[in-house]
Amino acid sequence: MSEAPFPNVAVIGLGLIGGSIGLAVQEYMPGARVTGWDADADVRCVAGERGLAHAVPEELADAVADADLIVLCVPVRAMESAAAALAGKIKPTCVISDVGSCKQSVAEAIARALPGQPVVPAHPVAGTEHSGPEAGFATLFQNRWCILTPGKDSDPQAVERVSAFWANIGATVDTMAPDHHDLVLAVTSHVPHLIAYTIVGTASDLEEVTRGEVIKYSAGGFRDFTRIASSDPTMWRDVFLSNKQAVLEILQRLSEDLSAMQRAIRRDDGDALFDHFTKTRAIRRSIIEEGQDDARPDFGRSDHSSVGDGAANEGGSGL
Ligand SMILES: NC(=O)C1=CN([C@@H]2O[C@H](COP(=O)(O)OP(=O)(O)OC[C@H]3O[C@@H](n4cnc5c(N)ncnc54)[C@H](O)[C@@H]3O)[C@@H](O)[C@H]2O)C=CC1
Numbered sequence: 075m076s077e078a079p080f081p082n083v084a085v086i087g088l089g090l091i092g093g094s095i096g097l098a099v100q101e102y103m104p105g106a107r108v109t110g111w112d113a114d115a116d117v118r119c120v121a122g123e124r125g126l127a128h129a130v131p132e133e134l135a136d137a138v139a140d141a142d143l144i145v146l147c148v149p150v151r152a153m154e155s156a157a158a159a160l161a162g163k164i165k166p167t168c169v170i171s172d173v174g175s176c177k178q179s180v181a182e183a184i185a186r187a188l189p190g191q192p193v194v195p196a197h198p199v200a201g202t203e204h205s206g207p208e209a210g211f212a213t214l215f216q217n218r219w220c221i222l223t224p225g226k227d228s229d230p231q232a233v234e235r236v237s238a239f240w241a242n243i244g245a246t247v248d249t250m251a252p253d254h255h256d257l258v259l260a261v262t263s264h265v266p267h268l269i270a271y272t273i274v275g276t277a278s279d280l281e282e283v284t285r286g287e288v289i290k291y292s293a294g295g296f297r298d299f300t301r302i303a304s305s306d307p308t309m310w311r312d313v314f315l316s317n318k319q320a321v322l323e324i325l326q327r328l329s330e331d332l333s334a335m336q337r338a339i340r341r342d343d344g345d346a347l348f349d350h351f352t353k354t355r356a357i358r359r360s361i362i363e364e365g366q367d368d369a370r371p372d373f374g375r376s377d378h379s380s381v382g383d384g385a386a387n388e389g390g391s392g393l
């Protein structure tokens with residue numbers, strides 16, 4: 075095992091992602107010490123009991139004073155206040171990172187809160203529908219992507235160390251511009267979650283008419299939607315409000331494409347439907363042929379035998 079890129083790591087927000095980072099550092103980075111803190115005293119208590127970090131002090135200052143890396147793991151609209159609370163309590167060289175599901179607004183918020191502090195934003199494309207301090211597990215990031223979105227003035231050495239940090243806890247690291255990240259994730263994650271939230275609500279409204287049959291006879295597809303639609307309301311409210319522009323752009327395209335489908339059905343245009351479904355089937359098949367049956371870096375590659383099993387893969391990161 076190579077030397078830990080940061081000897082002292084602090085995790086702020088000890089829910090699914092923060093807890094998983096704390097456990098992963100302890101499991102895969104034996105040279106590093108990890109401290110944790112959460113604004114919620116009950117969460118700090120559970121985090122201490124579960125050993126999500128080496129230490130979970132009562133005071134924020136005690137958790138962050140020695141940190142070389144602080145990872146903010148709070149809902150995206152809480153990033154600014156979580157970062158502002160660090161002012162005056164941290165080393166000037168401490169690198170600030172985060173795990174927010176959208177990047178442009180978060181990077182701006184952290185820079186506003188901590189001007190002059192080195193910042194390297196990150197997004198592990200790994201998670202589940204569960205949240206809170208009971209939900210984390212050490213293998214969450216194994217063979218998952220982590221996207222870094224450094225700014226133009228980010229220190230390349232800090233970027234390199236954050237990249238090594240994520241690689242040490244199992245992720246494959248990629249780098250993107252923040253606005254590009256937000257558009258890509260709007261298509262692949264944010265809008266799919268909105269579709270799930272919407273269709274489960276639609277089906278639930280229909281329940282009154284169908285007296286329970288929608289849920290009772292729901293086949294695989296709808297069950298997957300209910301899993302996604304059970305994701306944390308605070309987290310997703312924040313994602314949609316923080317990635318507003320990209321989400322609205324994709325929704326506009328989606329609603330035009332849905333209208334085309336609606337028109338084809340109304341006009342009995344079987345050819346249009348058949349052509350469209352043939353194209354989407356080819357897309358799915360090409361993804362599998364490329365060995366990417368999942369949002370995992372080398373899913374299905376014959377040289378990577380550990381993927382496709384274990385608790386880490388429960389849930390998945392796509393619909
Ligand atoms: N849930 C998922 O699958 C994924 C989530 N993310 C991102 O990770 C971040 C955290 O998400 P989860 O771990 O799922 O949420 P979570 O709800 O499990 O945990 C968030 C924790 O942050 C704490 N918190 C809130 N405001 C705080 C503040 N100002 N200071 C300190 N603690 C505070 C809460 O008490 C809570 O314990 C979000 O930004 C989300 O977009 C990224 C990848 C996957």
Ligand SMILES: O=C(O)C(=O)Cc1ccc(O)cc1
Nearest residue numbers: 175200201202203390391392
């Ligand atoms: O549970 C799932 O399927 C997810 O998609 C988890 C997830 C949620 C948010 C992210 O930013 C990344 C991954």
